[in-house]
Amino acid sequence: MANILVTGGAGYIGSHTCLELLHAGHDVVVFDNLSNSSEESLRRVEKLANKSSVFVQGDIRHQAELDQVFQAHQIDAVIHFAGLKAVGESQKNPLIYFDNNIAGSVQLIKSMEKAGVFNLVFSSSATVYGESNPSPYQEDMPLSLPNNNYGYTKLIIEQILEKMALADSRWSIALLRYFNPVGAHKSGQIGEDPQGIPNNLMPYVTQVAVGRRESLSIFGNDYPTKDGTCERDFIHVVDLAQAHVLAVANRLNNKGCRAWNIGTGSPISVLKIKETFERVNGIQIPTEFTKRRVGDLSAFYADASRAKAELGWQPQYTLEDMLADSWNWQKQNPNGFN
Template identity: 45%
Template sequence: MTAPSTVLVTGGAGFIGSHTCVELLDHGYEVIVVDDYSNSTPQVFAQVERITDRFVGAVYELDIRDRASLSAVFDRHSVDAVVHFAAHKAVGESSRSPVEYYDANVGGTTSLLRVMRHHGVRQLVFSSSCSVYGDAARVPLDEAAPARPTNPYAASKWICEQILADVCARVPGFAVLCLRYFNPVGAHPSGQLGESPLGTPENLMPYLAQVAVGRKPDLRVFGDDYDTPDGTAIRDYLHVMDTAEAHRLALDHLADGPGMRIFNLGTGQGHSVLDVTAAFGVACGTPIPYRVVGRRPGDVAELVADAGAVARAWGWRPTRGLDDMCRDLWRFQRLHPLGYQLPARRHRFLPGRA
């Protein structure tokens, strides 16, 4: 088994997907992207090309559940491996729309696997999540911790992992690297590429950025009565560029052999919602207003990674901290106050550093 050179990235216009495209192009890979733009925009590819001075080989707008259209992409390109990001990803939304989440996340994965098998592609890097651990009895969490998903998003990722394990057990030569990552945030350090969700952000950091730039009046803190030092939920935040680097290394390590391997990606350090809010206020030069509301269904008190396994296996460790994450996200938000699609002149910034 050799390391792949042409990589299909599903969901490549999304936050982590687009940063991974930058990482892959910077390291000589040929990149093909499919995305349905349900929570992204094709405008990111101009930014990717601006950063890397390379073009994405081809971009196709399609839903990966459309097997005929997806198969046509494999017909046109000699794909060596797939990095699979395409999925819905918000905990709160999944509790409101569970059927849609199972359909998109599980149905999309099985569709992709059927097309890959038909075309003889047997190398996959899967975007999983720390949320599969659920309400953990202890932290930090290593890969041996039991899966206890508490919401449909987490359950959909766990089901996908089980499907992939079954495929690896029954299809000779099939190799999967499953990456469970802990809250990727931040932006490309150039400020040209970052997270620009359509509609109201469901995750903390992009919501903070929209408050700082004046698009939202304040941050809603979902619960301050958790069993944590300040009562707010604790998470292990990982810079998106560290996350992208780990995906590129995973592609290199698919050549280690067939079967399924699971690795946590995280820093091993937890930060509460109020910690992150304070750090982002420092980055943008003004305190972020917030108000406490009730807990959000499906949330848990604390998720922090033990990422020792991937460090031992690949020598990979994250190199960027919370201050870097906040600084890079704020740089992106300043340059794109209304995202990629709308003119900046129609909005205001909170007072503070420009």
């Protein structure tokens, strides 16, 4: 079993991944600046796992803080989640995103190299495929410029990591390209808790359901899809977390840089999410259709066959599971971790 450093481990995907790592017998050190997360998530993870982890509050842009973690703990591999992720905010404040996501990742690579740690799983995104590739996205498609600065930072970090692996054969790097993570742990103890107005569909739906927001806005109903609303590849966060556990194991035994799509391969429309949520949970979601958002693609989804063949990973949870678990979390925690 390995000692894993998880940057951004107190966040939504990070906390679920920490739980799966602990279940798999690994030791976990979490490094997080708590800018968009809560230490409470880690307390709950420890309770669920019946095993403790180490928490260090720090910022990946600060080399001394990172170096200290590597000196204090014998780290075998790093899972790198730490970064800002709000698309709209990235358009308004590009420099903050370049500094946090790109400069922070470079700092992490430097500290890893100094400590002699060369196994890394990077939390990337399907946005690196850009707008010109047809779905389903395959890992060997040429990447193109994403239409937002958040996606741009993911693309740049991927390219930096690929060049590091080419230059130095000690590196072993996994690029996990996520699609649309939703859901929560079955217990309802940990889940998605965005600060401020949610950027993603699912927390918006659950916050309307719990009475924190008045209604759900669906952006556009005139797309060339089955029901006119955008189609996305929604994946249960626990399935996504398990992909990280498998990717760590794979990287501890391999060299070089390899990308994997982590999605279900089945496009689901925004309207279907809303209707299925209502059916599964017996709740009505007041909804209005508004005009399209700039830059929204009509549909994107994964070809996840490489992850199945090489990592032995495939999704276990259904759409109904995702929506029931999302509501279970929000219902038990109407104000998130607060």
